[in-house]
Amino acid sequence: MNVINVNHVKKIYSLYENKKDRFKEAFSITGKKYHKDFYALNDINFSIQKGECVGIIGLNGSGKSTLLKILTGVLTQSDGNVEIRGKVSALLELGAGFNPEYTGFENIYLNAMIMGFSKKETDEKLQDILDFADIGDFINQPVKVYSSGMFVRLAFAIAINVEPDILIVDEALSVGDVFFQQKCYKKIKELAGKSTVLIVSHDLNAMTKFCKRIIVMNKGNIEFDGEPNEAITQYFKIKQGRIKENTKLFSNKEDEILNLKDYKIPNENEYSGNMDVIIKKYFYSINGESFVENCKRDDEIFISMIVDSNRNIDNLIIGYQVRDKYGNEVFGQTSLTSEVEQFSLKDGKNVISFKVTWPEIREGDYFITLGIGEGTDVLNQTEQCWINNAIHLAVSTMGKTIFGVFNNSIEEYTVETLK
Structure with a gap:
């Protein structure tokens, strides 16, 4: 049974160049338009079944938050229909629905009432909410004195512990500390199957863990709706397309050297070192595809740098460093x-x-620093030029569990019965 149906939904905003045009349009006798229509959502269609855990990803400005606000009734669509079946618990913006003058305790009942839960139902869940939020005596203080971390703890505790039919979360988990995030994702995993979960997050690895289906949005449209790993691939293709739109090109001579067209120019604040050698521009590809950001075990990363050197360097050292x-x-x-x-x-x-072959490493976001130095041994070397965090990679294990940081396979396995 579908609990969410979205049919031909559009959200259109009127964009005016200045305030005068808004005034002219309001009082125009002929009905002349002085604005341009901006489609934040353009003919969106999808359905979500009961018990599904669905993710929505996309670059900033793709329409994710607008869509969730329409689903929760915060915004009204310009066209199309939205059908929601069941009680909805939503966590869209930090502290949304909180009265800053009320205590945390009072806001629990206020938020539960807004969601459609009775006082009796809230009483039954009160202790679970307090335990999950874990903010101690601050529960009796006005929420206007709360830190952002306390806000999100209480808001999420209310949203998830009332066990709604539909839980909608928009990036709110990024505010809490890493331990609270783990606690939240564990609770979402427990809730999935019983309730329908719709979640927006930039933590792509978390999305592939919990979501069996991911919707990819781009400029108000749905670009992909389906299997998580393929969704991540489509997301980075969109991101790569945006990068290419703004890429500066080398001169013809440099194009002939590498037979490439796309290059990156480092920002000045990314540099460090003595700078007798300067990395002017750099290029990378993964399995032959330039500037992609999704990576997995055994992928081949090719890196090329065009550098200017102020002098001859006999003992050249090139290297890279990976940070989480x-x-x-x-x-x-x-x-x-x-x-x-x-x-x-x-x-x-x-x-x-x-070239570098990527190892089997825990999923997550990683950054590669590129470097050039000189010297004869590790204790006698000079850093000439480093581009800090030049390359971002979102690493997937394709669903495989990594215990720690790296995997190291068991090489021999025997069983012997003792008498």
């Missing part, structure tokens, strides 16, 4: 510590290229 989204160093390597041929660098412009 918290800035922790995960792994890395240099030409000095790898079994590769060592090269020198000539004064002037040079092209440096190398």
Whole structure:
């Protein structure tokens, strides 16, 4: 049974160049329009069955939040129909529906009432809400004194513990600390199957864990609706298309060197080092596809850098370093510590290229720093130029569980019965 039906939904905003045009249109005798129509949503169609856990992803401005606000009744669509069956619990904006003068305790009952739950139903769930929020004596304080973390703890505790027919969450979990996020996702997993869950998040790896289906939106349209890993691939193709629209091109001479058209120019604040050698531009591809961001085990990453050197460097070192989204160093390597041929660098412009095979590593967001140095050993080397966090990768394990950071397979397995 479908609990959410969205049919030909459009949301149109009128955009005026200035306030005068709005005034002219309001008092126009001929009915002349002085605005342009902006389609935040353009003919959206989908259905969600009872018990499904569905994710919605897309770049900023794709229409995700607008869609959720229409589903929850915060906004009204310009055209089309929306059908919702069941009680909805929504967490769209931090503290939405809270009265800042009320205590946390009073806001529990206020929010539950807005969702359509009786006082008796709220009384039955009160202790679960208090335990989940875990904000101590602050529950008796006005929420206007709460930190953002306390806000989201209480709001999410109310939204999920009343066990609604439909739970809708829009990016609210990004405010809490990592431990609370884990707690929330665990609760969502428990709720999925009993309730219908619709969630928007930029945490793509979490989406693939909990959602059996992901909708990809782009510029007010649905680009894809289906299997999570394919949805992630489509998302990055859209993102890559946006990058190409704004990419600066090399001169013809440099295009001939690499036979490529798309390059990235580092921002000045990404640089560090002595700068006798400067990485002017860089390119990367994964399995032959340029500037993609989704990656998995055994994918081949090709990296090429065009550099300017102020002098000849005999003992060239090139390398990379991988960090997680918290800035922790995960792994890395240099030409000095790898079994590769060592090269020198000539004064002037040079092209440096190398390949890396991605290991089996825990899913998540990772950032690759590219570097050039010189020296003869790890204790006697100089960093010349580093581009910090040059490459972002969203790594998938394709549903496989990684215990820790890396996987290391069991090489031999025997069973022997003892008498």
